[in-house]
Amino acid sequence: MTDVNTKTARWFKLIYGLLSLLMLLALLAFSYATWSNVKQQANLSLTPHNQSLTSIVKRFFVHQEALLGELAQSIVVTDNPDNIIQIRLNDVLRATPQMRVLAVVNSKGAIVATTGNIHTLEWLDLFDNDQVTIGRPFRPTFVGENILPMRKPIKNSSGVTTGYVVAAYRLLGNNAIWQEAEEAESKRRSMIIGEDGRVYISYPESDTFWQSFVSMKVEEGFLQTLAELTQKAGQWQTRDVQYQDEKLLITASLIESYHFYIVSGIQSADLFTRWFERMKFVALAVFIFLVAGLFVFRIIITRASRFESARNVAEHNVFKLSRAIEQSPSSVIVTDENWLIEYANDRLSDGTEASIKLIPGQMLLEHFPHTLLKDDVAAVSENLLHGNNWYGERRAREQKQWFSYSISAMTDDDGKISNYVIVTQDITERKQVEVRLYKQANFDALTGLPNRRRTSELLNENLKSAWQENQRVAVLYMDVDNFKQVNDTFGHILGDQMLQLVAVRLQKAVSDQGVACHMSGDEFLVSMLFDGKDDITALADNIMTVMREPVLLEGKKLFISVSIGIACYPEDSADVSSLLKHADIALYESKNRGRRCYSFFSSELDDKNKRKIELESEVRNALANNELFMVYQTKNKISSGEVYGFEALMRWESPRLGFVSPEEFISAAEEIGVIDKLGEFALYEACRDLQKFQNLVSQPLAMAVNVSMYQLTNSDIVGTVQKVINDTGINPSVLELEITESMLAQRLEEVQPVLNSLLGLGVSLSIDDFGTGYSSLSYLTRFPVSALKIDRCFITDMVDNRSDATLTHTVITMAHKLGLKVVAEGIEDEDQLALLRVYGCDLGQGYLFTKPLNYVQMTGHLKSQQEKPDWAI
Known part of the structure; x- marks a missing residue:
């Protein structure tokens, strides 16, 4: 036996040595290849x-x-x-x-x-x-x-x-x-x-x-x-x-x-x-291989004991399996084919932290929580007979617990079911987490109302049900008026409290008539079934009324109002996304109407919205495509009819949209932020053309250019005017910037520094549409205005309307007392001109003198003025 073992050991050492040498050579080759690869x-x-x-x-x-x-x-x-x-x-x-x-x-x-x-x-x-x-x-x-x-x-x-x-x-x-x-x-x-x-x-x-x-x-x-x-x-x-x-x-x-x-x-x-x-790792693997070879040698020498070792290992594995089942957090139960308990590891709680004891020999289905499976025995047996496992989750309502059950079958040598293995877990905590996650995913944390995601699901369900039952659905899309101002002024904490209050009031107003949802920020939505339009207006009026009540938050009395846009199914749209889009268009209309109101979607509103989008798209390229041009209307002296100067007016002839009114395209330009480029174009064109007009007449001429509030607050208007003056070489004193009175009165504090800087350039300022504002006239003393332009609404009926005549006369007198010139616009007949001459008005503008003319037309007009036409005074 010793000789045999010695020969075996010798042969093993030889084989082991050869394999070790081959492994080392392979390692060296791999090392060289790896180094080459790293460099590559x-x-x-x-x-x-x-x-x-x-x-x-x-x-x-x-x-x-x-x-x-x-x-x-x-x-x-x-x-x-x-x-x-x-x-x-x-x-x-x-x-x-x-x-x-x-x-x-x-x-x-x-x-x-x-x-x-x-x-x-x-x-x-x-x-x-x-x-x-x-x-x-x-x-x-x-x-x-x-x-x-x-x-x-x-x-x-x-x-x-x-x-x-x-x-x-x-x-x-x-x-x-x-x-x-x-x-x-x-x-x-x-x-x-x-x-x-x-x-x-x-x-x-x-x-x-x-x-x-x-x-x-x-x-x-x-x-x-x-x-x-x-x-x-x-x-x-x-x-x-x-x-x-x-x-x-x-x-x-x-x-x-x-x-x-x-x-x-x-x-x-x-x-x-x-x-x-x-x-x-390769070197480590080689080292492990060499070390493992030594252990193989020991195994060969002691192979006689391998059967004993295998038995010990098997016994140890059985022991570990038993310990694992005993220490498992899940309940593991083995029953016979009649559901009589043979083994249980007692890992279940009855909801009061007391362990449920299961005694071998007893019927499993008579003990909680397995009593919950009594109605499922037939289904379980059917699944197990077909070789499938059965899984189910059941809730114990009295104990407010959830359990999961996984049941599989054990068979004997003949394939007949001999035992059931039931693994039971208490999943109450998991279910509570699922509920919390569901709420987080579908309900707004601040207001508790369904969020945008859940709202979309609810609307889809409502429209599907309405289609099947031939019903009608209304969507009321709303937001809180001036919420951003409240947030910026009083802080986000008070703003959140305000949104919570709006949500409570909205639920109170809606009650069981519909479903209130929180879309995002200050936007809310209500969906409801309705029979007639009166149902919708009644709910909208109720919402407006409930919201209108003042509220005291952190010692501050706040007034809440909302604007609402309404769209209906199936009249306005047949799908959720379009319905929300149309309701949003109606909401935008409510804001344009001054807020604190509601509007229904209509095809006219849709056309208006599409028109707005088209305008915003086209106006971006209008300047680059040379579609914009300037026209000029003269300002004439009331006393003599002589041309004093001009007002520069911008016009747009779009190849796609046709003629677009200034009110439309200027509003669109302000909306998308390109009004500063249009304003710069108007200034350059007006100043260049004024230089050319001046060569046609002997008396000095002035040019008035309108400036929007957006230019005063959102662009470098001072730098632009300075650049235009430098580039065109125009005398700043002949350039007059017209500012609408209503905008100036509302935002005087904000634009005061800009106006002072403009005056510092040497240009003059005038107030356009005077008389249409609604604020104090004290702003007239706050900065040096050179002129007031009386709005055409007072001039039109001045001859026949004594009140308009009195107001016009008063404005002219007041302006002269303040050292200001007065321009009357909209003069169309000789009677208006004669009355203004009696009142001492300085300048006039209107169709009586000229309509707005382009450069070529105005050049011809100025030349004809030198010939003293018959109507000249």
């Missing part, structure tokens, strides 16, 4: 990274150079710079997050204007020669961030350089030029190096403080390698190089226009780390 992947990753980095860096420098060039062309360097230069510098700085400082220096390097202060050498000393656009990088302070300077020359009309626009850009960190380009790959080294070897940017920065502070230059050999790598454009190669104290695998490209090498590299140490990460 590194090569493949560097090329696209370098391409992307080169493209982004070049695009940035080209864009900034063009930006500085455009700024340089718009600046004139003088000894006394104006505020316009500073404003332009601030605008460009705000629009360029990578820019740290923007400044204008004269040809000697002295700062003319700047947006900040960077402690450095003289600006011009940072650039090696006059042709250089990008200067040397520097740090403004000892521990500050790296800064890269750029410049563009400012030339006078003779082409002589009078100064420079200079900018300083962040190199690294947030909002820096590097942020867009650098990928988040560890151990990667990326650099921008000049052809002279200077390192402009190195990412990440060097670990050594002095290396990151001082502008470094690479060694000559490194620079020579870069030149070789970029000899052939479009062909990327990689090289191993030494940079500072680290070895790198690099690739590079050249931006010829700026003489910059763009370098992407990966540390050799990182490549080794990648190789090691791939190798360690």
Whole structure:
């Protein structure tokens, strides 16, 4: 026996040695292949990274150079710079997050204007020669961030350089030029190096403080390698190089226009780390194999004991299985084919934390919670007979508990069912979580009403039921008037309380007539079945009444109102999305009517909404397509009929929509935010045409241009007017800006600073449609108005209506007392003119003099005026 065992051991050692040698050789081969693969992947990753980095860096420098060039062309360097230069510098700085400082220096390097202060050498000393656009990088302070300077020359009309626009850009960190380009790959080294070897940017920065502070230059050999790598454009190669104290695998490209090498590299140490990460598990597997071989030797020597070991293992597994069942959180019960208990691990609770004891030999279905299965015995048996398991969930209402049951069958050698295995779990907590999740998914947490998702489901169910039973459904879509103002003024906490109150009142108003839902924010919805329109209006009136009651929240008395839009099924729409859309269109109409009301959807409203959408779409391109043009109506002196000036009026002839009234397209332009462009077009055209009109007559002429409230509050109207004056060369005193009285009276405090700035430019201001406002006239003393224009509604019936005549006379007298000129618009007959002459009105405008004329027509009119037509006074 000993000889046999010795021979076996010897043969095993020989086989084990050969296998070990083969495994080690295979490991060496795999190691070499892995290292080659790591380097190949590194090569493949560097090329696209370098391409992307080169493209982004070049695009940035080209864009900034063009930006500085455009700024340089718009600046004139003088000894006394104006505020316009500073404003332009601030605008460009705000629009360029990578820019740290923007400044204008004269040809000697002295700062003319700047947006900040960077402690450095003289600006011009940072650039090696006059042709250089990008200067040397520097740090403004000892521990500050790296800064890269750029410049563009400012030339006078003779082409002589009078100064420079200079900018300083962040190199690294947030909002820096590097942020867009650098990928988040560890151990990667990326650099921008000049052809002279200077390192402009190195990412990440060097670990050594002095290396990151001082502008470094690479060694000559490194620079020579870069030149070789970029000899052939479009062909990327990689090289191993030494940079500072680290070895790198690099690739590079050249931006010829700026003489910059763009370098992407990966540390050799990182490549080794990648190789090691791939190798360690293979090496570990080989080691485990070798160790396992030793254990196999022991197994062969002791194979005689394997049967005993197997038995011990089996017994141990049975023991573990028994322990697992005993400690299982689920109840595991084994019964015979008659449901008599044979085994139970007693893991169930009766709801009072007391354990339910199940005694072998007793009937399982007589004990809680298995009594809940009595009605399911037949179904369970049927499933088990067909070889299927049975699963079910049942609720014990008295104990408010939920249980799940999983029942399977055990068969004997003949295939006959001999036992049942029942696994029972108390799932009460899970069911409670499901209920909470259902509420969170379908009901609004703030108001407790169904949310948008649940609302859509309810509406789908209602429409389906209404279609089957030939019923009608109404949707009332509403929002709280001025809720944003309440939120902004008093805070979100009070705003939430207000929404909760609205929800309570809405449920009270709706009661059992329909379902109230909370869509989002301050938007609510009610759906209801109705027989006639009176049912809807009654509910809408009730909602308006209930909401109208004032409420006291945190000591503040608030008044609540809602606007409602109503759409009906099947009259307005047959599906949920269209029904909600039409209700929203009706809601928009209610807001246009002044809020605190309700509106029904109609085809007219739909057409109006489509018209609005078409207008907003078309008006965006109207200016670019030359569809907009100006017409002019004269302002004449009442005393002599002589032309005093003009009012500029914009017109739009759309190829698709036809003639569009100014009220329509100006409103659409304000809605989508392009009114400032239209206003700038009107100013330019009016001022250019005024210069031409002035050449046709001997007396001085004025031009009035309307300015909307949107322009005064949402655009740089002061800058626009200043630019128009500068570009056209018009005298500011002949330009008059007309502002509608009703808008001015409502928002005087907001626009007062803008009006003062406009007056500072030398233009005059006048009030249009005077008499239609409803606020105090005290604003007339708040800023210097040059003229009032009396609205046509007073002039039309002035001759026959004594009240209108009295009001007109009063306005003229009051205006003259305040030193203002008065313009009467809408003059159409001689009687109106004669009465205005008696009242001492200064100027008149209307069809009696001229209708709105285009440039050619107005030119002809002015020429005919020089010939003194018969109707001239």
